[in-house]
Structure formats: structure tokens, C-alpha cells
Amino acid sequence: MVLSDGMGTGAKAAVSATLAVSLCENLIKAGFGIEASIKSINSALIVKPGEEMSVTLDIAAIDLYTGQLVLYKSGAAATLIRRSGKCIKVELPSLPLGILRDCDPVCTKGMLEKGDIALLTSDGIGDESLKSIGEKLQVFKSGELAAYVRQLAADAKNSCEGKKDDDITAIAVALVKD
Numbered sequence: 001m002v003l004s005d006g007m008g009t010g011a012k013a014a015v016s017a018t019l020a021v022s023l024c025e026n027l028i029k030a031g032f033g034i035e036a037s038i039k040s041i042n043s044a045l046i047v048k049p050g051e052e053m054s055v056t057l058d059i060a061a062i063d064l065y066t067g068q069l070v071l072y073k074s075g076a077a078a079t080l081i082r083r084s085g086k087c088i089k090v091e092l093p094s095l096p097l098g099i100l101r102d103c104d105p106v107c108t109k110g111m112l113e114k115g116d117i118a119l120l121t122s123d124g125i126g127d128e129s130l131k132s133i134g135e136k137l138q139v140f141k142s143g144e145l146a147a148y149v150r151q152l153a154a155d156a157k158n159s160c161e162g163k164k165d166d167d168i169t170a171i172a173v174a175l176v177k178d
């Protein structure tokens with residue numbers, strides 16, 4: 001699961017974020033490791049001197065056999081992990097890509113259990129909205145997670161209408177067992 005947020009707003013930010021996500025997918029599919037992929041994207045963003053193009057990159061890599069979750073964050077916002085009715089906020093201080101030539105990706109590892117939910121968001125969400133999203137995610141029982149999260153993001157967008165000129169993206173995954 002990959003989320004990228006372009007610095008600034010508008011077309012340029014959208015293009016650089018889309019580019020980062022598709023590069024990331026292609027590199028990983030081609031067999032590059034995640035760290036190597038992040039470094040390549042950083043280099044690709046940095047090729048044009050003077051033309052600033054920086055993006056955040058938030059990767060949640062889940063091993064579907066073991067349940068291991070590795071979060072790679074490059075300037076990315078916090079991740080919420082919901083387990084048995086409680087939400088934990090995972091933050092990892094890091095720089096966006098496209099700023100420094102040398103990039104050393106940071107990650108944190110954990111195990112997901114059956115029923116756990118991991119939710120990635122962009123920074124447009126703000127602390128207050130993230131808190132209320134966490135509260136609502138805690139009470140999510142069953143049903144369609146995608147629609148639920150879409151509504152949470154829409155509510156967050158409405159609640160900070162006019163205050164902030166940034167968009168909000170939220171994606172979530174739930175671990176279920178057959």
C-alpha cells in the first residue's frame with residue numbers, strides 16, 4: 001500500500017505524487033527491494049537542479065503469510081493502527097523525497113493480527129481530524145471498510161473547510177483470515 005503527497009497544491013504536486021507512486025509500484029514489481037526503490041525515486045526527483053519537486057512517500061508493506069507490517073515513511077503523516085477497539089498512532093520523523101541527494105529510508109516494524117486495521121493518511125488531515133478519525137475507526141465493526149474510510153476522509157475535509165488549503169487522502173487495509 002503506497003501513499004504519496006506532492007509538496008504544495010495543484011497540478012504540479014499531483015503530477016509528482018502520481019509519478020512517485022507509479023515509479024514505486026513498477027520498481028517493486030520489477031523485483032527491487034523497497035529501500036532501493038525509495039532511493040531510486042529520490043534520485044529521480046532530484047535530477048533537475050533548481051526545479052523543486054519533493055513528495056512524501058508512505059509505504060505499508062504487509063506480509064500476508066506472517067502478518068508482519070513494515071512502515072516506510074519519507075516525510076509522511078502518522079499511521080493509525082487499530083487493534084481490538086483501540087487506535088495507536090505511529091509516527092516516524094523523516095524527510096520527504098527529492099530534498100537531499102543522500103536518502104536513508106526509515107522504517108518501523110510490527111505484527112498485524114486478525115481484525116487489525118492500518119490507515120495511512122496525508123498531512124492535510126491535521127492533528128484534530130486525525131484524532132476524530134481514530135475515534136471513529138475504533139468503533140468500526142464490520143462492513144465495507146473502503147466506504148467507511150471514504151466517509152471519514154470526507155468528514156475530515158468538511159470539518160477543516162476554509163481553514164487549510166490542502167487535500168486529504170486516506171487509505172486503509174484490514175487483515176482478515178479465510
Ligand SMILES: [Mn+2]
Nearest residue numbers: 005123124166
Ligand atoms: Mn499535503
